[in-house]
Amino acid sequence: MASMNSASVSAIQVSCKQTRFHIESPNYRELDIEGLNIVVTASPPSGTTKTKGKAASRSTGLEILSDATLRLKAGQRYALIGQNGTGKSTILRSIAEKLIPGIPEEARISVLQQTNANNDGADATSNRRTVLEEVLERATAKDELEQEIQTLTQGIDATAADDDGSDAYAALRALRKVRHDRLQKRLFVLDKNARLRSGARGMQARKALTALEKTVAEATVSWQEEDTDIAAEVLQAETQEAADMLAELQIQAEPARLAHIESRAKSILGGLGFSETMVATKPVGDLSGGWRMRTALAAALLSDADILLLDEPTNFLDMLGIVWLQKFLLANSEGAAGDDTTSGGEPARPPPTLILVSHDRDFVSAATDHLILLQDKALTYYTGDLPSYEAAQAESRHHLHKLKDAQDRQRAHLQETIARNMREGKKNNDDTRIRQAKMRQKKLDDRWGLETNANGHRFKLNRDMPGFHHTRRAEIEIAPEARAMNIVLPNPPDLRFPGALISLEGVCFRYGTAKKTPSPPPPWTLDTIDLNVHMGDRIGIVGLNGAGKSTLIRLLVGDDATTASGQTQSSPRPTKGTVTMHPRLRLAYYAQDAVDTIRALDNGSTTNEDGTPLTALSLLTRDVEGKLSEGDLRALLGELGLPGRLASDTPLRRLSGGQLVRCALARLLWQRPQCLVLDEVTTHLDYETSTALRRALRSWPGAVVLVSHDRWFMRGAIEGNIDDEIGSGLDDDGNESDLDDGAGGNGGGPSGRKLVYRLRAGKLTLLEGGVQQFEDQLEKRVKKLLAL
Template identity: 85%
Template sequence: MTSSISDSVAAIQVSCKQTRFQIESPNYRELDIDGLNITVTASLPAGATKAKAKAASRSTGLEILTDATLRLKAGERYALVGRNGTGKSTILRAIAEKLIPGIPEETRIAILQQTNDGADGALAAANRRTVLEEVIERATAKDELEQEILTLSQGMDTTAADDSSSDAYATLRALRKLRLERLQKRLFVLDKNARLRSGARGMQARKALTALEKTVAEATASWQQDDSDITAEMLHAETQEAADLLADLQIQAEPARLAHIESRAKNILKGLGFSEVMATTKAVGDLSGGWRMRTALAAALLSDADILLLDEPTNFLDMLGILWLQKFLLASSERTRSDDTTSGEPGRPPPTIVLVSHDRDFVSAVACHLILLQDKAVTYYTGDLPSYEAAQAESRQHLHKLKDAQDRQRAHLQETIVRNMREGKKNNDDTRIRQAKMRQKKLDDRWGLETNAKGHRFKLNRDMAGFHHTRRAEIEVPPEARAVHISLPDPPDLRFPGALISLEGVCFRFGAEKKTRLPPPPWTLDTINLNVHEGDRIGIVGLNGAGKSTLIRLLVGDDAVTASGQVQSSTRPIKSTVTMHPRLRLAYYAQDAVDAIRALGGDSDSSRDDDAPLTALGLLTRDVDGKLQEGDLRALLGELGLPGRLASDTPLRRLSGGQLVRCALARLLWQRPQCLVLDEVTTHLDYETNTALRRALRTWPGAVILVSHDRWFMRGVIEGAVDDEAGSSSGDDGNGSDLDDGIGKGLGGRNLVYRLRAGKLTLLQGGLQEFEDQLEKRVEKLLQL
């Protein structure tokens, strides 16, 4: 624990505005920090000094925030919004590890990180805790409490023994050992404070650290003291102190309280998709990465945190889990936890929630405030993401109109100034000359905004008080962030009509090839009928484990090229057949496409002559094997958002998740397929890239088969919805076509949503909304448990 946090202190350099007169807020459930600077540097050696850390941050550091303001109000729900690579996860980590000066140590902070499944999974594999045990231990530190009780109990039992194993000093040594362990934990906190603070506050922190170091040294010497040096009075007093402390700890570990916590943990695990058998018998070390992340999420939700930080909590959840989490966060935030007589715990106010998620519907439903991270600064907006985008578009349009009108007025004034000066000098007319000079003075000194920030008429002495201000601010239209654009190549003509893919009466189950006397397992896919034609948009929804990936593997067949560049090994049906158009080019994006490419770029490719790190262009060049020229490959990568040196010079291991998705799509699209099969393609994409891909797929003439838990993305690609995109009007796709007629009138084909459940594929006449309505009823039942 110490080393990991120390590494964080070295890798994340944080400073903020503080004075020696600053008094920390008594409300430790909220943050109010000005002048915040966060820089990420390479981890330094253990003995590196603070001066070396600052020098490293200045020379090689990546600035995340510069002179920013971080304000979190108690009990509010925030969404941290920004593009991939802007430092959202770094900010959450700095808050969670209390690297920011001014965060009180008594503040309880729980965090779900995107990388929570690494060391935590290894720890769980070592001690073989079940899922339920791991969640309770993480949320309540129950193991630490039980270990302290065990240490004191063993000491007292040894002292009270009647046989030769009795030791009168065992209780005293157990108490002193416990004291030393607690002091060492406190020493770690003070050491971190001394690292983070400077000036008068830093001097005070270093004095406190020095004083505690002496106390720790004395406690160490006391614990190692010989029995002969311990007086009878010391023995009696400390033995009684140990008995009192043990009684207090046992009250904290009261069975009724732990039973209440266990009941809450079971309900949370059930809402996240764990069955009771899986939660109580399955070891965390035996879980996959996705289930370990759900375990970490359950622990964060169970904890009584003052500030709850969630980094991509929906990544490994199906739609039922996303809806449950959405309702759970709203319920826990909108009501104060009442006193519970069963647990004996006083009611605690709702936590302050900060979440990072690329699921627009989830963010819009949960967050009341947006923290917008852009250009190393943060701005705040009260409302959801669609409201913010609409307000920004409206404000920008209004400022454009003001600026255009003012530019026309300026041109008119300049024209009259020139004319009046010419006519005044020609006719010796002082009035015209004086009028021209007054107008010129207005242009020079009083030209600018005619209204203030509240929309009222501008007054210099009120809105720009101070004798040094003589010129109003110009009307400046804030520049739009560079839009993300994705262009998909048009598919070639099939030459003769027919269904692209046809499944008729297909049945499949696992283990059918094994001949046993046991009854056969249930059908994973039972009598599936599905036809895909040119221009169709087919969405497949269902819960995790329903068989969606199995259906996709069966559907793509033997000849589908995956995003990992390999031919997909098919899953063959047991009954009936799968037929494909003889000229069909089909491309398949699998869930693990990004991980596969990341593994390829993990080190230098030994198969290359120059032994250089593998880049996106190099990977695509190897895939096409001379079938396309480098210029064509660069054009394709550029259309997908990997232009120039980013494609040819940046190693794969340095690309973000969203950029790796683009690389994976390039590996599919260079063959210009007529049908794209996409399985969870949005997992690593930010809002802008997600929107660009959604728009590109909606207007692409080929067929799309999509499996996704992202409701917003599914509505746009499959159902053609555009009313929730920034700058678009409801019911219009931008080309004059009316989308209010519902599903079934897509671009050149059908728009269909199917649900896969219990092996059956059912067409949802009401589309995705019908599936959401069905899940809402299940969520309500889960929340009532």
């Protein structure tokens, strides 16, 4: 059993099956762990009585996995798929921190976590490093290597000095200091092993820890030994050993090898959107959270890892960065991203085993070739991408529905025959008919079920269900379809008179012109923007980070829009041009930082009147101020995937990112807006919720203005595509059906315009080819970046 405390006062408890004959695989890129159990528990508040025992910890904790199997093959690319709140990030964290017994400590695991942007750069040293220095340090531990070289160099130089200030013992003390520091790091590893393992392996780990503790104590005494107590032969031997160790370290830090790594680091940072100036001179402490996340991603990609874990790597990337990362992972896996040999002429290491968590469907489908499905506290595996898995599941369900329907008709006919034979047999005293009816009834009771086995052949009881105790065949069971939830957007009220909801005419905007205009003036952030939004329109805006999309959105919504934080916000004014709105317009705006805003509302000090932490229901109750009943609020939250106790009892800080997005949407939708302006709404949403929201936006009669880097979501919500949607074309009974209420077009919906614009260099350009045209343009740029 393993436990690890986090800053959120929670613990991850891990256990799995182990035997005393367990032999760790020499291939650190593979994992094969059975009987895996992961439980996340929260430490009780101070002053409360702690319940002892495993049962108590399980009853108060959230069970993520139960008797699951974690199996990874070397060099494969896996996508970990599961709904929000099921524990995907917890599983990655358990692997990264080697909390799972059976993961060798020697395995090199590199991880990008969702919380990296908030935790990185906490120390002053890291804040002072440039972006390039930070990436190199994280990926190669360059500072640690250089520190050891510096310590040994200073000691050897002091020993070899010709002047009177020479110190014959300086090299020896430097060597012993380096040894002592290395032993301390090894002690930390063995201490964790001893806490993680139990039984025979646990006893062996504790013996190794005890032995190393004695070695560390001896090394401490040796390091602090007086010079007069050191024998001459020991001095000579350890001085030579210090020189040998320094030579080995200098080989590792040879300029050619470091130059090769630095070149790769610059290439990766360039692909992720960093300019040359940012790479060379920008201190990490001056970066925003999004750029820090990119720095952490670059370090993870650069590291020489056996297993690479990426948790939502696309959250802070624009579409160019997403397409580049997608191509980089494929090229790296196929051996095309690097050379066949290292700079020293040695064979290059094979590609790492990849586990990817992302809610960008197009990215996951292109970057991975295996699925790990997290459902019902178990892990199931599928070879192929997400669309092929969904197609196979839909085909299997359709086939089982046909089998069940045919069997139900056959059963009804047989029951009718049995009833008729019994009735006529008793009437005519025909024992043959009665006996025949009883035999058929016995078949229904004891031998009715599947007519074919898993391979499609005729079912045989003695072959497919061996054992004298089996008398019934397996019934045809159709598992509930993993469909998207059904989000129902409230119908907007009538406007009473027609007209454009929002109109931008000749809008220009630049920053830094409030008081004085510098000479020359800065370039236009937005240059002569003309845009009209009418009822039923679907307007998509794409562009790279920094193009001004969020600025355009804030000009579009003005000061009267209600945001997901529940408050109105101050928006910039256009430098030139006009922005007009329909006088009866209700406009709701989902900002990029909506999740962070809600998290800030419950930072541990904000509570309800009774002192309990804020929940989704209590937060929404404060927003509506009595305008909706509790039943209406619960219905709204339930439709968005926050039902029952999850909405009323779970503190906001315990909700996942995707659940907080749903809470933010509820704060917008209860007001029944006529226009929804959504800026990166899918950042934390799982596939099911994204599909439901995509479908709801497609058929909603109001207007939608969407900014998103999610190509799949944009194609469905704006362009009306449904061909790549979960369960498209089949209803619950496996029959053909339409997913949308509207008719006509590719997926129906309101009769408004469907337009995709690209914002670049301040200009808003209509893309006739839609999202695909923008993606094709980015593909050309990515090819050039990867060729550098």
